[in-house]
Amino acid sequence: MKKLTEYIDGREAEMLAFLEKVVNIDSGTHDKAGVDAVGELLSGRLRQLGFQVERSPQTQYGDHLVARKLGKGSRRILFVGHMDTVFPAGTAARRPFRIEGGRAYGPGVLDMKGGDVSLLYALEALKETGSRFYGEVSMTVIFNSDEEVLSPTSKTIIEAEAKRADSACVFEPARPGGEYVARRKGVGKYYLTVHGRAAHAGAQPEAGRSAVGELAHKIIAIHGLTDFGTGTTLNVGLVKGGERSNVVAETAYAEIDLRVPDIGEAARVDARMREIAGSSTVPDTTAELSGGLDFPPMVETPASRKLLEAVQAAGRQLGLDLKGILTGGGSDGNHTSQHTPTVDGMGPKGSETHSDREFIEVATLAERTKVTALFLDLWPTVIETLDR
Ligand SMILES: [Zn+2]
CATH class of the missing domain: 3.40.630.10 (Zn peptidases)
Known part of the structure; x- marks a missing residue:
């Protein structure tokens, strides 16, 4: 020694x-x-x-x-x-x-x-x-x-x-x-794209379906999956959406960081993420989710x-x-x-x-x-x- x-x-x-x-x-x-x-x-x-x-x-x-x-x-x-x-x-x-x-x-x-x-x-x-x-x-x-x-x-x-x-x-x-x-912890990354319908924000707002609005609901739901008790955390760390303020946003996009203590939590969160992507609060909007666990x-x-x-x-x-x-x-x-x-x-x-x-x-x-x-x-x- x-x-x-x-x-x-x-x-x-x-x-x-x-x-x-x-x-x-x-x-x-x-x-x-x-x-x-x-x-x-x-x-x-x-x-x-x-x-x-x-x-x-x-x-x-x-x-x-x-x-x-x-x-x-x-x-x-x-x-x-x-x-x-x-x-x-x-x-x-x-x-x-x-x-x-x-x-x-x-x-x-x-x-x-x-x-x-x-x-x-x-x-x-x-x-x-x-x-x-x-x-x-x-x-x-x-x-x-x-x-x-x-x-x-x-x-x-x-x-x-x-x-x-x-x-x-x-x-x-x-x-x-x-x-x-x-x-x-395991580390994952997800990519979420929301599709809405563009419209003139002044002349025909009722015809629009805001992808930005829908993404806002989804962000709240995703952050709601964080549980400091188990150590599972999610962070929507990047968002993009819309073209200009007088147009109802046709698309919106987010990138999400995921940390999980074990593989069971990864599977549970993945299923919940898919539910959040698959359901909508703003009618007629749809979303695509990709990504998953990069580091087990x-x-x-x-x-x-x-x-x-x-x-x-x-x-x-x-x-x-x-x-x-x-x-x-x-x-x-x-x-x-x-x-x-x-x-x-x-x-x-x-x-x-x-x-x-x-x-x-x-x-x-x-x-x-x-x-x-x-x-x-x-x-x-x-x-x-x-x-x-
Ligand atoms: Zn390093």
């Missing part, structure tokens, strides 16, 4: 310098050149760690990286991080990486370049200190480029690797209290609980009391957990993700890296107990 933690302490300054480099390259999901440049940097590190790095070429998004290192034993582990951020090109030039008052700021520093960098240094520590884990376990690292748009092109790659793995670790940030992620819920299993307990045991060696919680945000952990026990939220701690105030607590970069390294050092033993 001492060898690992001392090694990481000795690398802290270099880890921050590497994070600075990665953060200062803009890599918004739609900025392919930027994401590929980040991929180039991360690939270099993975090769130094002894990985074979494959690029999965993409046209619309940056190329995904799939890096593999074969171990002598039969065990396999999967690590997942994303390279894309929600920030457009030019953001890093406007507000580059900076450290102030124990916090590091910059686009994607928390979500999730901090986690990506932490993983690389945890692996380096295991390699350089001669951990049994590093020689025996077959590892796959996936750095994908489209997580912030729900992983449309990387989902199948992640799932295929998850199916072969004994467990998966996802390096999304820790929750603001430093918690790991034990469960994630990440649920806790006995195996994932055991793995989280091993993370907690690693934390106790460092004097940390680590917890696992439920969160509403989706991640690739939602996908891996359908196929293999997953621990998520392994990245450093911080807050205000997806905003210009996003930060990590600098001290937690090395701290989480140590927890990861100690956990992985224990991993072969933990995995053996899962089989029994």
Whole structure:
């Protein structure tokens, strides 16, 4: 243990310098050149760690990286991080990486370049200190480029690797209290189009059937499905409708975000959504509903609980009391957990993700890296107990 933690302490300054480099390259999901440049940097590190790095070429998004290192034993582990951020090109030039008052700021520093960098240094520590884990376990690292748009092109790659793995670790940030992620809600998106009948709002208003009016009723009904008790929430986050104020609106459109704690709630809400779309308050209007669940819920299993307990045991060696919680945000952990026990939220701690105030607590970069390294050092033993 001492060898690992001392090694990481000795690398802290270099880890921050590497994070600075990665953060200062803009890599918004739609900025392919930027994401590929980040991929180039991360690939270099993975090769130094002894990985074979494959690029999965993409046209619309940056190329995904799939890096593999074969171990002598039969065990396999999967690590997942994303390279894309929600920030457009030019953001890093406007507000580059900076450290102030124990916090590091910059686009994607928390979500999730901090986690990506932490993983690389945890692996380096295991390699350089001669951990049994590093020689025996077959590892796959996936750095994908489209997580912030729900992983449309990387989902199948992640799932295929998850199916072969004994467990998966996802390096999304820790929750603001430093918690790991034990469960994630399922995430869905719906698209609702309402059709009415246009008419002159002054000359013949009675001939019109307002799609905007009908959509208003539907929005109230949809928001009525939110239940903070169960954790099911719906948000009509975008609406469009009508052409101008003196025309009764012929069409109206809404996009709806859905979060559910389990698959049963997803089915219940889906049925209710279809009822709302199929019935109307403004006569003669019709509606079409499409969409559904994009990210299945990440649920806790006995195996994932055991793995989280091993993370907690690693934390106790460092004097940390680590917890696992439920969160509403989706991640690739939602996908891996359908196929293999997953621990998520392994990245450093911080807050205000997806905003210009996003930060990590600098001290937690090395701290989480140590927890990861100690956990992985224990991993072969933990995995053996899962089989029994
Ligand atoms: Zn993320």
